[in-house]
Amino acid sequence: MGRPLVARLSAFALVSALAACASAPMEEPTARASSAAIDLPLADPSAGVATSVPRSGVLPSNAALARDFMELSFSLESGRALSRFTRFEGPVSIGLEGPVPPSAPQELSRLVSRLGSEAGLPVTTAPGHANRITVEFVPKRAMQAEVPNAACFVVPNMVSWDDYRANRRDARADWAQVTQRSAARVFIPAEATPQEVRDCLHEEISQALGPLNDLYRLPESVWNDDNFQAVLTRYDMMQLKATYAPELHSGMSAPEVMSALRQVYPRINPAGGAVGSWQENPTPRSYVNAIEKALGARASTAQRKGAAMQAVQISAAQGWHGPRAAFAWFALGRLSVKDDPDTALRAFANAGAIYRTIPGAGIQSAHVDMQLAAFALSAGRAQDAIALVNRALSPALEGENAALMATLYLIRAEAYETLGNHAQAQAARLDSEQWARYGFGSDAALRARAAEVAALARAGERRVN
Known part of the structure; x- marks a missing residue:
C-alpha cells in the first residue's frame, strides 16, 4: 500500500540531459515514491498553499466500482489474498508526530475536511478516540536504511518507528492478520517536500482507512502504482464512502461483502445503475x-x-x-x-x-x-x-x-x-x-x-x- 520509490518513472528524466505505500511485515513493503506526480494548489501557488476542492471526474458504473472494490479490499499489493474485510469501526482520530514539516498540519486538515465532506467518514484531528491513525515523520536516512524502496508507507498496530524496526515481521504488523482496524501508523520522511508530504498523506491515510491494494488498471485513483494521481479523486472518495457504508462491517467474507455491495452502490451512487454481474479484469x-x-x-x-x-x-x-x-x-x-x-x-x-x-x-x-x-x-x-x-x-x-x-x-x-x-x-x-x-x-x-x-x-x- 503506498508509493514505491522505484515507481517514480513518472517523474521527470527529460531526455538524456535530465537523466517515488506499504504494508505487510511478512513481505517487502511497496511504497510511494518521492517526487513524481506531485500536486498542488489551485489557489495561490506563490504562497504554496493548496485549496481543497472536490475532484472532478466521471465515475464508472456501479458494477465496475464493485468489481474494483473487491480486488482493492481482498488482496494486498503482493498478491496475497485477504480472508476478511476490515475497517475502523467508529470515529477515527489522525495525528502527527516527530519532526513535523511546516506544511503537514495544514495539508492534514484539508485532507480530513475532504474525507468528511466527500466520503462522509467520521475522521478528525482531535485526539481522544480509541481508533487512531498516527503519521510519524522519520529522518529519510533512517527510513532508507530499513525500507530502501519505500518513500512512505503504512502499517497496522505499530506504536512508533522503533517499534516498527524491532517488530516489522511480527504478526501484529501484518495486515492479513488484522480482524478489525484500531490503529495504523504512517511513516513519511521528515525532509519531504510540501508536495511529497501531501502525496503521502493522501495515499497512506486513505489506505489506512480503506483499500489495501493498488491496481494498475485504475486511471483516476491514487491506488495505482503508476503514481500519476497523487490527490484523492472522486473515484477514491466513492470507494471510501462504500468502505464505511452501514451495510458493511469488519469480519465479513468476500461473498458477504459482494452481496452487500449490490445494495450499497445503488444507494450512494444512484446514477451508476444496478451492480448486477461484472466481468473480472485481473492483472497477471x-x-x-x-x-x-x-x-x-x-x-x-x-x-x-x-x-x-x-x-x-x-x-x-x-x-x-x-x-x-x-x-x-x-x-x-x-x-x-x-x-x-x-x-x-x-x-x-x-x-x-x-x-x-x-x-x-x-x-x-x-x-x-x-x-x-x-x-x-x-x-x-x-x-x-x-x-x-x-x-x-x-x-x-x-x-x-x-x-x-x-x-x-x-x-x-x-x-x-x-x-x-x-x-x-x-x-x-x-x-x-x-x-x-x-x-x-x-x-x-x-x-x-x-x-x-x-x-x-x-x-x-x-x-x-
Missing part, C-alpha cells in the same frame, strides 16, 4: 513483475528496458487498450531516452495516444507531453515544444501537479528564449518559480531543474545551427 502477476523490475534499481538498464518491453508484450497479448498498456509504453519510453531516442519517441507517442482516449487520464497525458516537449526542445523545434507545453498545462493544473507545472514552464521559457521572445521567456520563468516553491521544496532544486532544461535548449540550438 507477470505484468506486475515486469513493471516492478523495469521500475526497480536492482537490475541493469538493459534488463530494466527488457522488462518494460515484456510488459508491452503482455499488454498486447491481453488485448489491453487502457492504462496498463499505456503505462508499459511510458515505462519503455522513460528507460530509452538516454540510449535509444527513436524507441523512446515511439513509446511516448503510443502511450500518449492511449492515454488521450481514457477518461480521467489527463494527468498521464500531461506527463507524456512534457517528455515529448523536452524532446522537441532538444531537437531545436521550439514551436513544437511550446505547443506540447500548452496542451499539458491544463491537465497538469487540474491534476494539481506543481512540480510538473514548474517543469513545463521551464521548457516554455527556454523555447521562447530560443525564438528570441525574451519577455515571454521571463514570464514563464516567473510562473515556474511560483509552482516550484511548493513542488520542489527548495531554490536549489529549481536551479538544478532549470539547468537541465537549459542544457536541452542548448542541444537544440546546436542541432539547428
Whole structure:
C-alpha cells in the first residue's frame, strides 16, 4: 500500500540531459515514491498553499466500482489474498508526530475536511478516540536504511518507528492478520517536500482507512502504482464512502461483502445503475513483475528496458487498450531516452495516444507531453515544444501537479528564449518559480531543474545551427 520509490518513472528524466505505500511485515513493503506526480494548489501557488476542492471526474458504473472494490479490499499489493474485510469501526482520530514539516498540519486538515465532506467518514484531528491513525515523520536516512524502496508507507498496530524496526515481521504488523482496524501508523520522511508530504498523506491515510491494494488498471485513483494521481479523486472518495457504508462491517467474507455491495452502490451512487454481474479484469502477476523490475534499481538498464518491453508484450497479448498498456509504453519510453531516442519517441507517442482516449487520464497525458516537449526542445523545434507545453498545462493544473507545472514552464521559457521572445521567456520563468516553491521544496532544486532544461535548449540550438 503506498508509493514505491522505484515507481517514480513518472517523474521527470527529460531526455538524456535530465537523466517515488506499504504494508505487510511478512513481505517487502511497496511504497510511494518521492517526487513524481506531485500536486498542488489551485489557489495561490506563490504562497504554496493548496485549496481543497472536490475532484472532478466521471465515475464508472456501479458494477465496475464493485468489481474494483473487491480486488482493492481482498488482496494486498503482493498478491496475497485477504480472508476478511476490515475497517475502523467508529470515529477515527489522525495525528502527527516527530519532526513535523511546516506544511503537514495544514495539508492534514484539508485532507480530513475532504474525507468528511466527500466520503462522509467520521475522521478528525482531535485526539481522544480509541481508533487512531498516527503519521510519524522519520529522518529519510533512517527510513532508507530499513525500507530502501519505500518513500512512505503504512502499517497496522505499530506504536512508533522503533517499534516498527524491532517488530516489522511480527504478526501484529501484518495486515492479513488484522480482524478489525484500531490503529495504523504512517511513516513519511521528515525532509519531504510540501508536495511529497501531501502525496503521502493522501495515499497512506486513505489506505489506512480503506483499500489495501493498488491496481494498475485504475486511471483516476491514487491506488495505482503508476503514481500519476497523487490527490484523492472522486473515484477514491466513492470507494471510501462504500468502505464505511452501514451495510458493511469488519469480519465479513468476500461473498458477504459482494452481496452487500449490490445494495450499497445503488444507494450512494444512484446514477451508476444496478451492480448486477461484472466481468473480472485481473492483472497477471507477470505484468506486475515486469513493471516492478523495469521500475526497480536492482537490475541493469538493459534488463530494466527488457522488462518494460515484456510488459508491452503482455499488454498486447491481453488485448489491453487502457492504462496498463499505456503505462508499459511510458515505462519503455522513460528507460530509452538516454540510449535509444527513436524507441523512446515511439513509446511516448503510443502511450500518449492511449492515454488521450481514457477518461480521467489527463494527468498521464500531461506527463507524456512534457517528455515529448523536452524532446522537441532538444531537437531545436521550439514551436513544437511550446505547443506540447500548452496542451499539458491544463491537465497538469487540474491534476494539481506543481512540480510538473514548474517543469513545463521551464521548457516554455527556454523555447521562447530560443525564438528570441525574451519577455515571454521571463514570464514563464516567473510562473515556474511560483509552482516550484511548493513542488520542489527548495531554490536549489529549481536551479538544478532549470539547468537541465537549459542544457536541452542548448542541444537544440546546436542541432539547428
